[in-house]
Amino acid sequence: MPPARAEVAVTGLGVVSGWGWGVGKLDAALASGGTSIRPFVRFDHERYPTHVAAEVPERRAASESVGREASDLSFADTFAIAAAREAIAGAGLPGDLSNHDAGVFFASCTGGGFECESFYEAWRGRNLWRGPRRLLASHPVSRPGEAVARDLRVTGPVETVSSACASGTLAIGLALDALRTGTVDIAIAGGADSLAHITFGGFNVLQAMDEQPCRPFRAARRGLSLGEGGAVLVLERLSEARRRRAPILARLEGAGASGDAHHMTAPEPHGRGAAEAMARALRDADCRPDSVDWINTHGTGTVRNDLAEFHALEVVFGAHLDALHISATKGSVGHLLGAAGAIEAVATVLAIRNQRLQPAPGGGGIDPAIRVRLAREPVAASIRRALSLNMGFGGCNAALVFSSPGLGSEGAT
Amino acid sequence: MTVVTGMGTVSAAGLGKARLLAALRSGTPTLAHIDRSDGMHHRTSARLAACVEPEALRGAAAPTDARRMSNPSRFALLAACQALEDAGLPIPTEPDGERAVVVATAFGHTAFTQQMFDQILDLGPTLASPMLFSESVANAAAARVALATRAAGPNLTLAQGEAGPLLAVARGLAEIEAGRARTVLAGAADEMNPLVHAILDRFRALARARGDQPERARPFERRRNGFLAAEGASLLLLESEAAATARGATPIARILGAWSAFDPSAPPSGWGNGVDRLAARLRRGLTRFGRSPGDVDAIISGASGSRAGDRLEALVLRQAWGGQPLPPILAPKETTGEYGGAFLAAAVLAASGERWGSASDSVDVDPELGVGMSTLPLPATARCFLVTTLAAGGPASWLLLERP
Numbered sequence: 001m002p003p004a005r006a007e008v009a010v011t012g013l014g015v016v017s018g019w020g021w022g023v024g025k026l027d028a029a030l031a032s033g034g035t036s037i038r039p040f041v042r043f044d045h046e047r048y049p050t051h052v053a054a055e056v057p058e059r060r061a062a063s064e065s066v067g068r069e070a071s072d073l074s075f076a077d078t079f080a081i082a083a084a085r086e087a088i089a090g091a092g093l094p095g096d097l098s099n100h101d102a103g104v105f106f107a108s109c110t111g112g113g114f115e116c117e118s119f120y121e122a123w124r125g126r127n128l129w130r131g132p133r134r135l136l137a138s139h140p141v142s143r144p145g146e147a148v149a150r151d152l153r154v155t156g157p158v159e160t161v162s163s164a165c166a167s168g169t170l171a172i173g174l175a176l177d178a179l180r181t182g183t184v185d186i187a188i189a190g191g192a193d194s195l196a197h198i199t200f201g202g203f204n205v206l207q208a209m210d211e212q213p214c215r216p217f218r219a220a221r222r223g224l225s226l227g228e229g230g231a232v233l234v235l236e237r238l239s240e241a242r243r244r245r246a247p248i249l250a251r252l253e254g255a256g257a258s259g260d261a262h263h264m265t266a267p268e269p270h271g272r273g274a275a276e277a278m279a280r281a282l283r284d285a286d287c288r289p290d291s292v293d294w295i296n297t298h299g300t301g302t303v304r305n306d307l308a309e310f311h312a313l314e315v316v317f318g319a320h321l322d323a324l325h326i327s328a329t330k331g332s333v334g335h336l337l338g339a340a341g342a343i344e345a346v347a348t349v350l351a352i353r354n355q356r357l358q359p360a361p362g363g364g365g366i367d368p369a370i371r372v373r374l375a376r377e378p379v380a381a382s383i384r385r386a387l388s389l390n391m392g393f394g395g396c397n398a399a400l401v402f403s404s405p406g407l408g409s410e411g412a413t
Numbered sequence: 414m415t416v417v418t419g420m421g422t423v424s425a426a427g428l429g430k431a432r433l434l435a436a437l438r439s440g441t442p443t444l445a446h447i448d449r450s451d452g453m454h455h456r457t458s459a460r461l462a463a464c465v466e467p468e469a470l471r472g473a474a475a476p477t478d479a480r481r482m483s484n485p486s487r488f489a490l491l492a493a494c495q496a497l498e499d500a501g502l503p504i505p506t507e508p509d510g511e512r513a514v515v516v517a518t519a520f521g522h523t524a525f526t527q528q529m530f531d532q533i534l535d536l537g538p539t540l541a542s543p544m545l546f547s548e549s550v551a552n553a554a555a556a557r558v559a560l561a562t563r564a565a566g567p568n569l570t571l572a573q574g575e576a577g578p579l580l581a582v583a584r585g586l587a588e589i590e591a592g593r594a595r596t597v598l599a600g601a602a603d604e605m606n607p608l609v610h611a612i613l614d615r616f617r618a619l620a621r622a623r624g625d626q627p628e629r630a631r632p633f634e635r636r637r638n639g640f641l642a643a644e645g646a647s648l649l650l651l652e653s654e655a656a657a658t659a660r661g662a663t664p665i666a667r668i669l670g671a672w673s674a675f676d677p678s679a680p681p682s683g684w685g686n687g688v689d690r691l692a693a694r695l696r697r698g699l700t701r702f703g704r705s706p707g708d709v710d711a712i713i714s715g716a717s718g719s720r721a722g723d724r725l726e727a728l729v730l731r732q733a734w735g736g737q738p739l740p741p742i743l744a745p746k747e748t749t750g751e752y753g754g755a756f757l758a759a760a761v762l763a764a765s766g767e768r769w770g771s772a773s774d775s776v777d778v779d780p781e782l783g784v785g786m787s788t789l790p791l792p793a794t795a796r797c798f799l800v801t802t803l804a805a806g807g808p809a810s811w812l813l814l815e816r817p
Contacts, residue, residue, distance in 0.1 A: 048538045098677065098690075108572075109551065117530060120608075124531075128615045129455045136612055137681045140520060141551055142572045146806050150677045155690050157673040158808050159580060162521070162551035162572045170569060177587060183672075198530060201538040202546030257593075259559045259568035261508045264547045273565065276510060280593070393547065394556025396568045 008179050008253075009405070011246040012091030012234030013346050014083035014190070017333045018054030018227050021061040021082060023090070026343075027350050030332055031378040033359035037213035037225045037334050042114070042195045050209040053195055054227030054334030074112030074138035075194035077147040079230030079339075084148040084188055091234040092246050093186065096153045103156035103184035105175035106145025107167035107191030109338035112138025114196040141338070144192040144230070156184050161338075164392030165298070166257070167191060168231070168341025169400055173255030175235050185240060190232035191339035199337060200226055206265065214301030214335070215362030216328035217310075217370050224300040227334020231342035233349070248405040250349045253287065253385075256280025260395025267305050267391055271312025274298075277397035278316045278389060285401035287385065290320040291411020292401075294381070296348045296388040299328025299360070300335060305391065310370040312389075327351075327375045331361035341390040345400055348388045352404050357381045385411060415589045416664035416817065417761055418657050419502070419650030421495025423488045424755040425463035425643060428470070429495060433755060434762055438769045442629065442641060442748045453611040459619035461628050462605045463643035463750035481544055482557060483522040488646035488753070489554035489602035490561050496598060497562060500650040501662055508565035513594035514555050515569045515584045516648070517577030517601040519752050521551040524606040554602040554646070566594045575715065576673065576808035577601055578647070578757040579800060583671030583810065585651045595656060600648035601754030610642055616682050618805070620718050630718035630751075632744035633727065633786055635779040640717035643750025647758035666764035669797070669813040670702030676725075679807035684721040691725075691809055692732035699733075699799075702813055706734045709813075710741075710795035711787075713760040715802035717746040726803050727782035741787035741795075743769075760800040763791065764814035 015022065018036030019029040029036065040055035056079065065082035066073065073081070088095060112135075119135040137143075142160040149158045159174055161167045168191035175187035203209045203224060214225040233252075241248055258280065260273035267274070282289055298309055313321055329347045336343050351358055357375040366374055385403040392398075422429065425443035426436035436443060445464040447454075454460075465488060479487055493514075497504060529545040547553065552570035559568050567588060571580050578601035585599030613619050620639035622628040631637040657664055674694035678685030699705060712730065716723040730739055743763060749755035768790035778785035800812040 104675070120527075120530060121534060123453070124534075125452050127455055128453045128611050129458075133615060136615065139612075140572060140574060140806075142574055142577075142806070142808075143681060146675075146681065146808065149675045150679070150681075150807060153677045154675055155677065155687070155694065156675065158573065158675040159584075159673070160572045161569060162518075163555070163568065163570045164550050164552050170567075174584070177591065181587075197533055197538075198526060198546070198549065201533045201541055202529065202543075202549065204538055205541045205543045205546055257567035257569075258510065259508075259514065259556075259565045261559045261563050261565040264553070264556055264560070276565070392552070393550050394552050394568065395559065396552060396556070 006180050007238035007251060008176055008235055009238040009241040009248045010233050010250045010252055010349050011236050011241050011248060012087035013349060014086030014232040015343060015346055016056055016079040016082050017229040017343060018056060020057055021065050022086060030347055030358040033361055035213045035332055035361040043197060048200060048204050050204060050211050052213055052225055055195060056229050072134055074115045076108060076111055076144045076192045077138050080144035080148050080192035081151045083190060083230035083232040084152060087232040087234045088152060098153035098155055100186050101156055101184050102154045102186040103178055104145050104149040104154050104158045105171045105187055105189045107161045107171040107338040107342060108141040108144045108193055109162055109164060109167060110193050110196045110199060111141035111143045113198060114194050117197050148188060163396040164394055165337060165340050166390040166392035166396040166398040167338040169390040169398035170257060172345055172400055173257060173398060176252055176255050179235055179237055187235040188232060189235055191342040192230035193336055193338045194228045195226060208302050210301055214331055215364060216299030216301045216331050216360060217306050217366055217372060217374055218362050218364040219367045220364045221301045221303060223302050225334045227336045229336055229339060231339055231346045233345060250352045250402045251405060253403050254281045254285025254401040256284055257398045262395050265393055267308040269308050271308040271315060273395055274309060274312035274389060274391050274397045275315040278387060278399045281399035281401050287411040289317045292385050292387050294351060294383045294386040295324055295326045296344050297326050297328050298389050298391045299330055306370060310372060324373060325357055325375050325381060326372050327358045328360045344388050348386045348402050352383050352386055352402055355380060355383055414654040415586050415651055415668045416654045416657050417649045417666045418652055418662045418664055419496040419500025420665060420758060420761055421492035422647040422755060422758040423465055423491050424645035424753060425465060430758060430762060433758055434767055437745060437748050437759055440748060442750060447610045448607045451607055453608060454614060458614040459621050459628060462610055463641055464605055465645050483525045483548040483553060484604040485518060485522050485554045485602040486548060486557040489516055489558050492646040492648040493558040493562055493598050496648045496650040505563045508563045510565045511595035512564040513566035513588045513597040514559045514564045515581045515597060515599040516555040517571045517581040518551055519574050519577055519603050520609050522549050522553055523609050524604055525549045527608050558598060573804060573808045574806055575751060575804035576802050576810040578754050579802050579810035579812045580673060582812055586668055586671050589651055589653055597651040598648050599651055600757060602646035603644055603752040605642045605644035613642055630747045632716035632718050632747050633723050633778055633782055633784055635777045637718040637720060637723060640719050641750035643753045645753035645755055647754030649761060664817040666761050667815040667817050669815050671812045672698035673810040676807040681806055683805055684725045685807060688728045688732055691729045695729060695733040695811060698811055706737060708797050709799045710797045711791045712740055712742045713763050713798055713800045714742050714744045715756060716744040717751045722803055724782060727784045731783055739784055741791050742784060744786050764798045764816055766816055
């Protein structure tokens, strides 16, 4: 049994995003300040009010990443497996984990929802026995995580979180817990989701979508843009990672979660719940707010969410907010829903590894009511400790604290 | 140690644990004919489900906006209010940051999702209802519980098929033990609408009538041919034993441990053959929590009547017991059905000292499995209960309960 406060390392990353298949493509894109949000082709969106999303390109790359079975998997399952394989390879672990104490802690909001929609559209009102069963098999939101576990021959716990936009961050928090308590030695943590009518239509009817690529924290912002993909982090206890000389990309120091108990779709306007999640993550990491150098915000680009998030940052960081750089990955890859927290955690680890700011895409001035230092250029910066925050439907909030592998006890409470 | 001090349950049997217990004792599931008018069922497919009677919800205490909620949200909210009342805890006026909510769901809020997609297809996306979307997300039930009970601690929705309810309790246990929550409402909520019923039948998962054999779930029996689909919600109120004692609450059950595993040999919608590894994980969990198979007085099995699932369950149990005789086994899903959390509530009732035997007085045990259900009520001396669930697709979860 490891000590209760075992330190945890990030040893592998994997990503599928609107920029393509692999962490390298995302890393280069985050430095460019560009966006992968554009008109998409997954389904006919002519009747929808908005027409852009960050769609995963190069479907052909799926079979290269996952193999021939990609044609039998949902998009979300394919993204999940490809990201997990990349993360495992990067961590220097075998593709068969059946002889390890490994677990999968995953997130998804729609699972194989797109495939199920395709089935339903073709077969509603008719005898389902005549439709292709494989389109239904991936429907439950638990499937992407289970697909990863099956692919990597994992025999330990598999848990799927489906708590809206906070799911990915919460799943990584569960993984941290499992490593600290000795439940697993290796945690595969992440999420995957694909574009689907229900989510694209749902956010449109809520009038929460921007006709242009989303512009987090900008005065002209009009809403979010959806994305799709998968993101995975391999987490291990630091001692074990060092013993096997694994690449240590960052440390995962703490996690925190809270509920707004306020409204089904709107954030608590003063950001109280989000502030509590961040405060809990900082307490869990045993560090002071003023030791944080960079924040990867939830930053959806909706008017109310960005404002509430700013208020939450004010509550937690106070005057230190003036010294902090913030960014918003969603401007680059869109909102990955269940996988948002996971891809944003990957982006946070990349910022720490590269010691470089990630400019937030989207033109125009910052909302004067939101007084934050939004990164504009990919300039070098000292990022010793960073926080990633997510806020979801139903008032779910979750935050993670990462630090550079070399950071000692600086900033401890 | 973490204890259960309150429980709420909404099932086909009705509202509250007394009705569920009466159903378990009678051994008769409350069945309803599923609406097949949309034409999606095969003519020979299953026709029954254990559905919550709308009439049973009439008069139940609920906020006025319950009329806007999906069924899983309604069920979960009613179960949460019952659990708090049972635990003697009032709903606070201010948000309680030390109260967490963990709700498992297998399929989410499918009826609202289906309605919304129908509207997108039929009316166009601009005329679809925003209310349907906000209630179609998988975490709507957990969010509604938090809103109504002012629970401002961590709020989690877990989805792991049939393994979800026990995983939710395991997560609640972790929140208490890590000090992240003082109380946790943990359990499951699900609905069984005609589309999900038809899809489950498409996967040959549901029990069917055959010859003179009526349509019903027959866990571990030779003639089993599927499970009974169900809906409802069951939520437990968890807190530390010290906190319960300090406020004078009486625990219903003590949670000795919870753990889980995965069988990677399982196909996405079926059961695998990973008997050795699952049995090893089961034994390892018992050891971790200071118990051996011989310490288990009774097994509350998640066997549902599934041919492959029950077979795997039986083989795992036999292997874990290493040739030693198994303790008495109950399989409440013959009455509660699968999904909706009533199985979890039944397990807690057993651990609290309530007693019942198998529904059938002449169980036709499958000789290949070598295990069968106890036809007699469990002995009054039984204290340590292993609760098991193996899910389609590979997940497995276990819970170890003790009678206080």
